[in-house]
Amino acid sequence: MAWTKTKYKGVYVFYWTPNWVSAGQHVFDHPYDLLTMLGVERAESNYGDSTFRLRAGFLGYDRETVQDINDFFDASWGRYRGFWLPSWHSDLVLTAGWAAIDTAFTAADIKWDEYWSPADVTGHHVLIRWPDGTFICREITSVVGGTTYNVNAAFGKACSAAEAPWVVVSFLYFVRFNQDEIEMKYYTTDVADIEFSFKTLQTVASTTTTSSSSSTTSSTA
Numbered sequence: 221m222a223w224t225k226t227k228y229k230g231v232y233v234f235y236w237t238p239n240w241v242s243a244g245q246h247v248f249d250h251p252y253d254l255l256t257m258l259g260v261e262r263a264e265s266n267y268g269d270s271t272f273r274l275r276a277g278f279l280g281y282d283r284e285t286v287q288d289i290n291d292f293f294d295a296s297w298g299r300y301r302g303f304w305l306p307s308w309h310s311d312l313v314l315t316a317g318w319a320a321i322d323t324a325f326t327a328a329d330i331k332w333d334e335y336w337s338p339a340d341v342t343g344h345h346v347l348i349r350w351p352d353g354t355f356i357c358r359e360i361t362s363v364v365g366g367t368t369y370n371v372n373a374a375f376g377k378a379c380s381a382a383e384a385p386w387v388v389v390s391f392l393y394f395v396r397f398n399q400d401e402i403e404m405k406y407y408t409t410d411v412a413d414i415e416f417s418f419k420t421l422q423t424v425a426s427t428t429t430t431s432s433s434s435s436t437t438s439s440t441a
Contacts, residue, residue, distance in 0.1 A: 228304050228345070228357035228392070229359075229424065231302065231303055231304055231394070231424070232292065232295065232296070232303045232304070233303065233304045233305075233306075233347070233357065233392075234292060234303055234304065234305045234306075235306070235347075235355065236278050236285075236289060237278075237308060238276035238277060238278055238308060239276070239277045239278055239279040239413060241277075241279075242276075242277045271419060271420045271421075271422070272342070272393060272395075272418075272419070272420045273398065273417070273418070273419050273420075274305070274307075274393075274395070274417070274418040274419075274420075275415065275416070275417045275418070276415070276416060277413050277414065277415045277416075278413070278414050278415075278416065279411070279412075279413055279414075280404075280411065280412045280413070280414060281410075281411055282410050282411070283410050286404065286410075286411075286412045286414070289414055290402070290404075290414075293397065293402055293416075296396070296397055298397055298399065298400035298401070299396050299397055299398065299399065299400055300396070301396065302394055302395065302396050302421050302424070303394075303395065303396070304345070304347075304357070304392050304393070304394060304395075305392070305393045305394075305395045305418055306347040306349075306390040306391070306392055306393075307390045307391045307392075307393065308388070308390050309390055309391075310388050310389065310390070311330075311346070311389060311390050311391045312325075312327040312328070312330065312346065312369065312389040312391075313327055313328045313389075314326065314327050314379070314384040314385070314387055314389060315327055315328060315367070315384070316381060316384060317378070317379040317380045317381040317382075317383060317384045318375060318378065318379050319375075319378050320374065320375055320376055320377055320378045321374050321375075322374065322375055323370060323371055323372075323373065323374050323375075324368055324369060324370045324371065325348075325368075325369050325371070325375075325379075325389075326367055326368055326369070327367060327369055327389065328367065329366035329367050331366065332360070332363045332366070332369070333363055333366070337363070340422055340423055341393075341394050341420075341421070341422065341423060341424055342391065342393060342394075342420060343360070343391055344359060344360050345357065345358070345359050345360070345391070345392035345394075346358055346359075346360060346371075346389050346390060346391060346392055347389075347390050347391075347392045348375070348387060348388070348389050349387065349388045349390070350377070350379070350383070350386075350387055351383070351386045351387070354377065356375060356376065356377065357392055358371040358372060358373060358375070359371060359372040393418075393420045394420065394421050394423075394424050395418040395419060395420050395421060396418070396419060396421060397416060397417070397418060398417040398418055398419040399416070399417055402414055402415075402416070403415075
């Protein structure tokens with residue numbers, strides 16, 4: 221499908237799914253300085269939260285998709301501009317369905333208040349993807365009892381109890397590319413594999429808005 225320039229809170233969403241044939245990378249990073257002057261050594265960090273470094277390959281299965289992914293990279297100016305990236309893992313495992321007008325979902329307890337609530341960005345935003353490829357982005361505003369996750373807007377699409385095990389709820393990271401150049405490995409004249417590395421950012425860009433684009437529904441091939 222053509223790049224629809226999907227946005228969440230005014231910032232582009234990188235919604236292409238990884239090529240699962242190759243193993244991706246998903247590691248923690250918490251840079252620090254070790255002060256070793258006259259006194260006792262001390263570790264000091266300018267990061268309030270740990271960051272994630274992610275790496276994955278993405279398959280452009282036709283010329284249009286290859287061009288769309290390349291255009292997204294160009295629009296981001298390499299490392300310069302931040303955007304949203306789903307983890308594409310089932311970070312929150314649903315235990316029930318919901319109606320289209322609902323603004324909360326039920327999922328397994330991951331101790332959100334203890335581990336994710338203190339973070340500035342990571343763990344506060346999710347991408348919810350249905351088996352048919354449609355998805356929405358929402359912000360978690362609070363968690364009640366460890367299992368009821370309140371979000372900032374109605375889902376706009378129902379999820380039945382039978383469908384819930386197949387609906388993927390992934391954390392939505394605010395990231396930048398961790399590279400300024402890309403290399404495409406072509407298998408045919410139309411199909412190419414592109415590997416990207418990403419790094420999470422501590423805060424959302426100041427250009428982010430909370431307009432009607434904050435909750436979006438789109439689809440992927």
